[in-house]
Amino acid sequence: MKFATKAIHAGQEPDPTTGAIMTPIYQTSTYVQESPGTHSGYAYARGKNPTRDALQKCLAALEGGEYCLCFSSGMGAIDAVAKLFRPGDEILVTDDIYGGTYRMFTKVFAHFGITFKFVNMQDAESIADHITPATKMLWVETPTNPTCKIIDLEACAALAKKHNLMLCVDNTFASPYLQNPLALGADVVMHSVTKYLGGHSDVVMGALIMNDANLYEQLNFIHNSCGAVPGPMDSFLVLRGIKTLHVRMDRHCQNGRAVAEFLRTHPKVDKVYWPGFEDMPNHEVAKRQMKDFGGMLSFTLRGDSIEEAFAMASKTKVFSLAESLGGVESLIGHPASMTHASIPKEERLKVGVSDSLLRLSVGIEDIDDLLEDLKQAIG
Numbered sequence: 001m002k003f004a005t006k007a008i009h010a011g012q013e014p015d016p017t018t019g020a021i022m023t024p025i026y027q028t029s030t031y032v033q034e035s036p037g038t039h040s041g042y043a044y045a046r047g048k049n050p051t052r053d054a055l056q057k058c059l060a061a062l063e064g065g066e067y068c069l070c071f072s073s074g075m076g077a078i079d080a081v082a083k084l085f086r087p088g089d090e091i092l093v094t095d096d097i098y099g100g101t102y103r104m105f106t107k108v109f110a111h112f113g114i115t116f117k118f119v120n121m122q123d124a125e126s127i128a129d130h131i132t133p134a135t136k137m138l139w140v141e142t143p144t145n146p147t148c149k150i151i152d153l154e155a156c157a158a159l160a161k162k163h164n165l166m167l168c169v170d171n172t173f174a175s176p177y178l179q180n181p182l183a184l185g186a187d188v189v190m191h192s193v194t195k196y197l198g199g200h201s202d203v204v205m206g207a208l209i210m211n212d213a214n215l216y217e218q219l220n221f222i223h224n225s226c227g228a229v230p231g232p233m234d235s236f237l238v239l240r241g242i243k244t245l246h247v248r249m250d251r252h253c254q255n256g257r258a259v260a261e262f263l264r265t266h267p268k269v270d271k272v273y274w275p276g277f278e279d280m281p282n283h284e285v286a287k288r289q290m291k292d293f294g295g296m297l298s299f300t301l302r303g304d305s306i307e308e309a310f311a312m313a314s315k316t317k318v319f320s321l322a323e324s325l326g327g328v329e330s331l332i333g334h335p336a337s338m339t340h341a342s343i344p345k346e347e348r349l350k351v352g353v354s355d356s357l358l359r360l361s362v363g364i365e366d367i368d369d370l371l372e373d374l375k376q377a378i379g
């Protein structure tokens, strides 16, 4: 089955009782048993729910994986992966990542004796210099949040294999429509389902997809034991959102390109970070591992003035000033004070998250209105 067909049908059969074409919302916390312990897999809804099952099957199919677990947020999914590790273990993490991931690793899991080293992964070969006998995992985000750097997943997978490390890829910015890390050698794919998968800014959810049965057993155990599971209504909303993922992504990519090209030629704009530019580092890698370049981009204003960045972010009308990304509506954000505020200034400056950096999640509105809005806001 091709992607568009899977997006609409994978994991979803007509309801056997009524023929309902849409997956029912099994809004229940428990299931009745005939005698103690005699259930057909459904005992308590933290462990299993049919609406969630359908979504997990659909997501597994979209990423080309055997297993999927959905969580109550993207952070819940990352938390479950981090719980696989023990005091003394070391994890190499992409240096330019979502601020919440940085915060969880440095402010929560570091207290449990796990070491996180933030590494520039753009030159994949150089990652090897940071590997020690304690290293257990590569945590890779590509394209990165917020400066859309591209990391070579096949090269990371080769390195991980050579050194016996787990490779986990946060695929949120690309979505499974643009990039499938398992096929490139990753062990686990993570998504903030809140973003492109949900697609309508109405659900917070996360997911992990993998092929290895052993790894699935461990993560499934953490999932059920720790309990960061999504509810059936949210599972339904995401199943519905995914049905248009391919169509939305095509438009996100098309609009993203037009906005990136517009900004690049604007006299008040300094740098534009969008992986589709031929002179962006690893553009060739992006072409190889992604179907298109996505709808996320960021840019700085000439002079790097935080006041001018704030002024622009407050003036847009079609682009709403808000955290998050990947919904049908366009958003503008100021990473230094919003999504990446928990990263110390000197760390964020090292990866290009300057005071004037603005991030756009380009939605699927009419491109003329989007460009007009940016034009009037830049002034």
Ligand code: P1T
Pocket: 073, 074, 075, 076, 098, 100, 101, 141, 145, 170, 172, 173, 191, 192, 193, 194, 204, 205, 206, 323, 324, 325, 339
């Ligand atoms: O928000 P949540 O569903 O918990 O997902 C966390 C997360 C993980 N990984 C990436 C790459 C992300 O972008 C996020 C969430 N990001 C935002 C809310 C944001 O505005 O960047």
